[in-house]
Amino acid sequence: MSNFLSHEESGGCSEAHARYVDQLAIIDRDLESLTARDSRLGSIRVGLFFFLVIGFGFAITTGHPFWITVAVVALVAFLVAVVRNETVRNEMEILQSRSRTLRRLVRRLDRDWQALANDSLGNVADAIQLDSRQGALAGDLDLIGDASLFQLVSMAATTPGQRTLANWLTRPTDPDTAMQRHHAVQALAPARQERLQFYTLAREVGTSTGDPDSFVKWAASPMWLPSRRWLIPWGNFTAALAIAAIVVLIYATFTEDRDLTRFSFVALIAIAVVNLSIGSLLLGPVAQIFSIAIQSRRSVEDYAELFRSAELLPSAAPENTAPGDTVGRIRERLLGSASKRESASLAMTRLAVVAKAGSLKHSAATFLIYLPLQAFALWDVRVLRRLEAWKEQYSPQVHDWFVALGELESLLSLAALADEYPNWASPEWIQSGTDAAQQVNPNENVVLACERLGHPLLRDEVRVRNDVTIGPSGTLLLVTGSNMSGKSTMLRSVGLNVSLAMAGGPVCCQSMRLPPLEMATSIRVSDDLSQGVSFYMAELNRLAAVVEHARELHANTELAEDSATAFSPRLLFLLDEILQGTNSRERQIAVTRVLGMLVDSGAIGAITTHDLELADEPELARIAHTVHFRETITPDADGDERMTFDYTMRAGVSPTTNALRLLEMVGLGEEGRKSE
Known part of the structure; x- marks a missing residue:
């Protein structure tokens, strides 16, 4: 056996480090520009809101067409500014999330264990489930925990990803499975931008209330709406009643029938009070369901894109391995197959349509649309009805989707290591x-x-x-x-x-x-x-x-x-x-x-x-x-x-x-x- 001292040929690692730092510098410049735009749009919103209040005040007190025009124009301009401002802030959130992802990549290369532990993804003890043998091995070899192999390798942000990677690092496997994983890791390593996008999206969904574990539990839970079926016809009835009241109000306005006008206003107010009370007193669990299943349209779309990332996996197993393609199983679960499964990403895309309807109240630009829909037609119940129809169709497959997502996330974590250290060997x-x-x-x-x-x-x-x-x-x-x-x-x-x-x-x-x-x-x-x-x-x-x-x-x-x-x-x-x-x-x-x-x-x-x-x-x-x-002992x-x-x-x-x-x-x- 030849024994010698040799330091790491760190060319590949240095190249990756420089690439990450360059990307961070670009993001910082873009964030500075967006922050300035956000500040300008914020000032514009305040100014337009001021004109809006003045215009409506004078329009109500004077009834002059000029002030009515000012109020309407100010309202339209204010809504446009709000939508534009939210777009800028969404772009800032995406860049900030990407920046956090890149900083984690850099800290891994620097072996900055303290910073990695302080990261929001650093504490994964609750996500990881190990038996006694795995626990002993992990403690002895620094496989899990602070300054561990898991901390070096992991870019996993979802609980299935963290759990899967921890089990892969602490549990033995057969050579065929190990070679199939490594074959996939080598195929994923060159896809740098796609991997960065995956890490960023996974971080967003992994730190949200609609994280995969919560989503899987919701999918397996009993339906909420069937035991409260009366809410659906009640919502239809109040919607029809509200439309009728609005028609009567318009008619009374043109005929200058003040009694009829007053009656229509009272009817609309009564409907709104009853429905908003129902929403406050009875639909509390619905809000919790929404926060898990469709926290936002973007988070559901993120899931769809994460599932589509399985397209990066190789379509065939490596040669000289036994049947039972590990990577092929992941592809089938997430991308579907002609004979067995519907694509998980397609199912999530369909859920995103429901999420779009359910997220009206979360946006300042659409809240003014949501409020009357909820007040007069119980909009949340209608969204929940569509959500539970989706759940009834797909709930048997949801668990398998997220198991496969955890495996995909683990492969992509290992792929970062393979890309950053090209001089490390294939076993x-x-x-x-x-x-x-x-x-x-x-x-x-x-x-x-x-x-x-x-x-x-x-x-x-x-x-x-x-x-x-x-x-x-x-x-x-x-x-x-x-x-x-x-x-x-x-x-x-x-x-x-x-x-x-x-x-x-x-x-x-x-x-x-x-x-x-x-x-x-x-x-x-x-x-x-x-x-x-x-x-x-x-x-x-x-x-x-x-x-x-x-x-x-x-x-x-x-x-x-x-x-x-x-x-x-x-x-x-x-x-x-x-x-x-x-x-x-x-x-x-x-x-x-x-x-x-x-x-x-x-x-x-x-x-x-x-x-x-x-x-x-x-x-x-x-x-x-x-x-x-x-040791060598020498005098100083x-x-x-x-x-x-x-x-x-x-x-x-x-x-x-x-x-x-x-x-x-x-x-x-x-x-x-x-x-x-």
Whole structure:
């Protein structure tokens, strides 16, 4: 194995960073221009409203045609200004949303974890649902949470997208599925503008009251209107009554019949009071339904466009993968098929027509239209009737649409990483039954081989790469070395990149070759005083779970041996400084026993230790390939010792330790004791 120090070739990342910054500068200029226009239009609105009030005041008091004309012209001009002003503000909202999306892209490249956590999309704990194995893996490898792989990869803004991506990063998958995902990621990577538009729209709907989870719950909920059917004929009756009253009012005006005029006014006012009271007292749940299902016409149209983005996916699965096209299923659910499904985007386009009617009250330009429609014809009930007709037709498919949307959003998140880091490799999966040697001895191919492996969460300028090989079955990688020399970072580098490969993303390596794997780890273990579990017992429980996992997979492998092409997943274990809570000799015996169980179960893996005597254990030496990290100690200008690390992995057992030297450097050594 060749060991060397290599910093990231960051040309692709730098190019992406510069592209994002240039786009942000253009958006900032456009926003400055729109802000100035918004301010001017706001002043015009105030002026026109002033003329409107004066014109109507004089028109009412004098009845002079001039003031009536002034009032009408001022009203028309005011409405035009309001519509124009709202258009400008909508453009500003779109640009601001795009700006937030680009800033998140930049922060990912900068590894600005604090800013990412403070983003409105940073807290996704409620959206993510992990089982105990996934949770342990996520905590040990920094897969989920602050400064995690999820935070680096995710551009997901909807709960289905966040949930799906988190599960892909923490759950094992078969090579065929991983390759199909990666094939789609590679196809999506060049579609930069389309991806940016998708991220922006997803952010808008993901932060609205009509987010996908709420929408799915509404679609599966009982209908509201059937138990209140009387509202529909009542709305029709009051609409007809209002029209009749208006006709009578017009007639009374021309005939100058004041009694009839007064009666018509009273009838209209009575209808309006009754219907507005119904709207206030009975239709409260309807407003909540509208806020979820059709919050605005634009949000529904956003869903339609998000679903149409499935057109970017490749139409065929990659070669040499088994039937059951993962990407094809997403396309079918969102784009429909001639024989089975109607397009989800078409269904959302139809819903947008209903949303247009339901959103009249949300716009200043159309509120004056909505108010009489609601007051005299119960407009909200009419919209709800159309909405529930849509729901009755499409509710069985809604859940599948948003599952597929979550998968599409996850693929597009991984595509950003593939576009930004073109030098990261495509993982090569060792397929089942691909050669005769494998069929004779499948253990020979249970090897994880990474050339120039790097830690994806580190910034480009500080990342150091190493060649790492783990396997074949019957062996393990024993990593020795001083404190802080890079042992734990190497373990996480392996786990993070295997996680990326399973999710379908690129890997932070020059090349990676891996068999079907499932991962288990023991890196961060803590005691639980509330349950009376000590640190040592917590670690034993974790190790027992790792061994049990390996045995489960080994049993599945034995059951599959009758098939010539069977190649069941093996366990990849990553263990960091285990069983430190006991004395050195017992620890060596216990560690050797645990590792023997794992190896006997066909697992492969790596374990770190700074206990150099552990490497001398005969049983362990027989199965272990030993490597080490080291420190370098040099005097500075004042003659004081300075410790540095190159994080380069070398063959053999570590020749140095540094615990006592670190004590000296922080003032806790012999010199510090003598000075007391």
